[in-house]
Amino acid sequence: MLLKTLHGYIFRELLRNFLLTAAALTTLLAFGGMFQPLTKFGVEGAQLIKLLVNLMPAMLAYSIPMAALFAAVVVYWRMSTDNELTACRASGVSFTALVVPAFALGLLVASMDLIFVNYVVPKFLQNAERAVRRDLGALLVNTLGRQEPFRYDRLIIYADRSESVEGEQEGQRIVYLQGLAVTRLNNDGKPDRLVVARQARISIFNDPNEDGTRISIDEISDAVAFEPKDFNRVAFSLSEFMPDGRPLAVPSAFRDRPKFMNIRQLNTLYNQPYQFAPVGESVRRISDLIKSQGAAETLVKLHKPNQPITFDIPTRSDEPRESIRITAASARNTTARQVNFETPGGVVRVEQLRGGEPANTYIAKSAELQFTFTNVANTSDLTGTLTISGDVKQTNHIAQFAQASVGTLTLGGLVVPSSWVPAVKDDEPLELVRAAQQLAQTDTVAAPPLRGYVAETAGRVDRLLRTIKSERHSRGSFAVSCLTLVLLGAALGILLRGKNPLAVFVTGFVPAIVLVLLITAGRQVTESAGGNEAVGLTLIWAGNFILLAIVAIVYSVLLRK
Numbered sequence: 120m121l122l123k124t125l126h127g128y129i130f131r132e133l134l135r136n137f138l139l140t141a142a143a144l145t146t147l148l149a150f151g152g153m154f155q156p157l158t159k160f161g162v163e164g165a166q167l168i169k170l171l172v173n174l175m176p177a178m179l180a181y182s183i184p185m186a187a188l189f190a191a192v193v194v195y196w197r198m199s200t201d202n203e204l205t206a207c208r209a210s211g212v213s214f215t216a217l218v219v220p221a222f223a224l225g226l227l228v229a230s231m232d233l234i235f236v237n238y239v240v241p242k243f244l245q246n247a248e249r250a251v252r253r254d255l256g257a258l259l260v261n262t263l264g265r266q267e268p269f270r271y272d273r274l275i276i277y278a279d280r281s282e283s284v285e286g287e288q289e290g291q292r293i294v295y296l297q298g299l300a301v302t303r304l305n306n307d308g309k310p311d312r313l314v315v316a317r318q319a320r321i322s323i324f325n326d327p328n329e330d331g332t333r334i335s336i337d338e339i340s341d342a343v344a345f346e347p348k349d350f351n352r353v354a355f356s357l358s359e360f361m362p363d364g365r366p367l368a369v370p371s372a373f374r375d376r377p378k379f380m381n382i383r384q385l386n387t388l389y390n391q392p393y394q395f396a397p398v399g400e401s402v403r404r405i406s407d408l409i410k411s412q413g414a415a416e417t418l419v420k421l422h423k424p425n426q427p428i429t430f431d432i433p434t435r436s437d438e439p440r441e442s443i444r445i446t447a448a449s450a451r452n453t454t455a456r457q458v459n460f461e462t463p464g465g466v467v468r469v470e471q472l473r474g475g476e477p478a479n480t481y482i483a484k485s486a487e488l489q490f491t492f493t494n495v496a497n498t499s500d501l502t503g504t505l506t507i508s509g510d511v512k513q514t515n516h517i518a519q520f521a522q523a524s525v526g527t528l529t530l531g532g533l534v535v536p537s538s539w540v541p542a543v544k545d546d547e548p549l550e551l552v553r554a555a556q557q558l559a560q561t562d563t564v565a566a567p568p569l570r571g572y573v574a575e576t577a578g579r580v581d582r583l584l585r586t587i588k589s590e591r592h593s594r595g596s597f598a599v600s601c602l603t604l605v606l607l608g609a610a611l612g613i614l615l616r617g618k619n620p621l622a623v624f625v626t627g628f629v630p631a632i633v634l635v636l637l638i639t640a641g642r643q644v645t646e647s648a649g650g651n652e653a654v655g656l657t658l659i660w661a662g663n664f665i666l667l668a669i670v671a672i673v674y675s676v677l678l679r680k
Contacts, residue, residue, distance in 0.1 A: 122216055125207065129194065129220040136190035137224065144182035149174040173246040180235035184601045187228045188631060191221050191608030192624045199616035214677055218609050225605035233598035237382040245379050263296070275302040275310075294321045299339075311491065311504075312531070317341040344531075377586050382594075389587045392580045393548040401576035402548040405555045408455050408572060411490040412565045413541030414501055415452035418488075422450040425462075427470075430503060430533035439474035443505060443533055445486060446470075455565040460486040469507055471530070477516045481528060484509025490535065501540055503533035552576055578648065585652060589645040592659045593638050600634055603666035610673040630669060634662030 149171055198204050207217060262269040263281040270276075279298025285291070299316045320338040377385060392398055422428055425448055432441040446468040447460035460467050467486045471479040489504045508527040544550050552573060559569040608627050615623045637658050645655030 122212065125212065125216075126220050126223075129198070129217070130223060132194045133190050133220055133224045136193050137186050137228070140189045141179065141182050141186035144186055145175055145179045148178035148182055173243045176235075177240045177243040180232055180240045180597075183228050183232045183235070184597070184604050185628075185631065187224065187601050188604040188608040188627050189624055191224070191605045192612045192627055195221070195609045195612030196616065196618075196623050197612075199613045204613060217613075218606070221605050221609035222602075225602035228605070229598050229601040232601050233595070236594040236597060241379050241381045241384075275304070277301075292323045294323060295319075296321065313345045314339075315343055315345075377583075377590050380590075382591065385587050385590060389584060392583050395579075395583050398576065398579045398583060399548070401572060401579050402551060403545075405551060405569065405572045405576065406543050406545050407492045408565065408568055409543055409551075409555065409558065410501060410540045411492070412452070412455040412562070414490055414535050414539040415455065415458050417539040418458050419450050419452050422447075424448045430505075430535070432530075432532050433534060441478075442472045443530060444470040444472060445488075445505070447486065455568055456490045458488045460488070467507070469505065469530070479516065480514045481507050481511055482514075483507040483511040483528075488533070501535040501537075502531075503535055504529060504531045505533060582646065582648060585646050585648075585650075585655075588652070589642045589655065589659070592645075592656050593642050596638055596659050596663055599663050600631070600666065603663055603670060604631055604634075606670045607666055607673070610670060610677060613677060614673055630662075630666055634666060637662040637665075 195204075204217060208214070263276070263278045268275050268277050276296070277300040278296040280296070282295045284293050284295075295318065297318045299314075299319045301314045301316075302310045303312045303314075304310060317340045319336065319340070319342075322335040322337055324333040324335070377388070380388065388395055393402060418428070425446060427444045427446045428450075429442050429444045432443060434441050445460055448462040448465060450458055450460050452458045461484075466482050466484065469481040469483070469486060470477050471481075485508055487506045487508070489506065491502055491504060492500070506527060506529050511526070511528045513528070544554075555569050555573050559566045559573065562569075604627070607630065608624075611623055611627045615626065641655045641658030641661070643655075644650040644658060645652055647655075
C-alpha cells in the first residue's frame with residue numbers, strides 16, 4: 120500500500136512537470152519552425168495560423184525527450200534535496216523501487232513518441248507544408264514580388280510585376296504577370312526554350328481534396344521564343360506548354376519526401392521503390408530514350424531519297440493547319456534522339472506549310488531533328504525540334520520576299536506520329552530497366568545515354584533505400600531515447616542533490632545533445648551514396664548505447680551508497 124501511494128505521488132509529479140515542460144518547448148519549437156516559411160514564402164495571416172496549429176503537434180514529438188529529461192531531473196532533485204528520498208529509504212523503500220515511476224514515465228513517453236514520429240508527425244508536417252503551398256497563386260506572387268525566380272516542376276518563371284485575384288470557380292486563382300520570361304527545362308534539366316512576353320494570364324486550380332495543382336496558361340501577349348544556347352529565334356505556340364489543351368498537372372510534393380510518410384508508407388516504398396517519384400522520373404527517361412531511338416530508326420527506314428517527309432505542328436482549332444515538309448537525299452540517326460538530313464553536294468529543303476499552302480521555304484546544307492518528350496503536361500507525346508544550319512536562305516511566299524542568309528534556324532513543336540513510337544512496358548519498370556541494360560550492351564548508338572540513365576536509376580533506388588532505413592532507425596532511436604533520458608534524469612537528480620537544478624539539467628542535457636548529433640551524423644552517413652550504411656546505422660543507435668552506459672554507471676554508484 121505504501122509503495123502504491125508513493126509511486127502514484129512520484130508519477131503525478133513527473134507527469135505534471137513533463138506536461139508543463141512539453142507545452143513550453145513545443146510552443147518554442149513551433150515558432151522557430153515558422154521562421155523559414157515567413158522569410159522564404161511570405162505567408163499571409165490565415166496561412167500563419169494554419170501553420171502554427173499544424174506545427175504544434177509535429178514539434179511535440181521532438182520536445183518529448185527533453186521534457187521527460189527535465190521532469191525527471193526536477194522531481195528527483197527536489198525530493199532528494201528536501202530529504203524525501205532519505206525518509207523513503209529510512210522506511211525501507213529500496214532505490215530500485217524509487218525509480219519505478221521514472222521507468223513507467225519513460226515507457227509511456229517512449230511509446231507515445233514512437234507513435235508520434237511514425238504517424239502524427241508526418242501527417243501534420245504535410246498539413247504545415249500544405250498550408251504554405253496550398254495557395255500556389257499567392258506563393259507565385261510573393262516570390263516574384265521579391266524579384267526572385269519561381270520554379271515549379273520544369274518551369275522557371277520570372278516577371279517584373281505580378282498580381283493575383285480570386286477566380287470565378289471554386290479553388291481557382293488567376294495570376295496576371297507583366298514583363299514575363301519563362302524557361303522550360305528538358306529531360307536533362309537544361310533549358311530548351313526561353314519565352315519572353317509582355318504579359319500573361321495564368322489560372323491556378325487547387326483541388327481541396329487533393330495535394331496536386333492544375334495550371335492553365337489562358338493568354339500570353341507578344342510572346343517571342345529563343346533557343347537558350349545561341350538565342351536564335353524559334354517558333355512558339357502555347358501547345359508546347361499545353362500539348363493536349365488541358366491544364367498542366369503539378370503532382371503532390373509529398374510523394375517524393377520520405378519525411379512526410381508514415382511508417383506504413385515507408386515500408387511499402389521500401390518494397391516497391393519504383394513508385395517513388397524521383398526513381399520513376401529516371402525510369403521514364405529510359406523509356407523516353409528507347410521510344411526516341413525507335414522513332415528515329417523508323418524515320419530513317421521510311422525516308423526515301425529526295426522524297427518529302429511531313430510533320431504536323433499543333434495549332435488552335437480556329438487556326439489553319441500547319442506542317443513542316445523536309446526533302447533531303449539521306450537521313451541517318453547519329454544519336455538515340457537525333458536524325459540528320461543531308462544531301463551530299465546539294466541542299467536540304469524545308470517547307471513550312473499553312474493551310475496546305477507554302478508559307479516559308481528554307482534552303483540549307485543540313486538539318487537535324489531532335490526528339491523530345493513533352494512531359495510538362497503529364498503526357499508522353501513525342502515531338503521534334505528541327506535545326507536548319509549552313510547558310511540558311513529563307514523565302515516567304517506570303518509577303519513575297521527572300522531573306523538574307525543566316526547561320527542556323529530552329530523550328531519546334533513537330534509532332535511525331537504515334538505509330539513510329541515503339542511499345543515499351545512502362546507499367547513494369549524493373550523489366551524496363553533490365554531491357555535497357557541489355558540494349559546498352561548491343562546498341563552502340565543508344566549505349567552511352569542508356570548506361571547513364573540506368574546508373575542514375577540504380578543510384579536513386581539505392582539512395583531511396585538508404586533514406587528509408589535512415590528514417591526508420593532514426594525514428595526508433597529517437598523514441599527509445601525518451602526512456603534512457605528519463606532514467607538518466609532521475610539518477611542525476613538524486614546524485615547531485617543540493618546542487619543548482621539548472622546545472623543538474625545541463626549536466627543531463629549534454630548527453631542528450633550528443634545523442635541528437637549522433638543521430639544526425641548517422642543519418643547523413645547512411646543516406647550518403649559513398650557512406651558506409653552499417654557505420655551510419657551504428658551511429659544512429661550509438662547515442663542510446665552511450666546513455667545506457669552512463670545510466671548503468673550512475674545507478675551503480677547510487678546503489679553502492
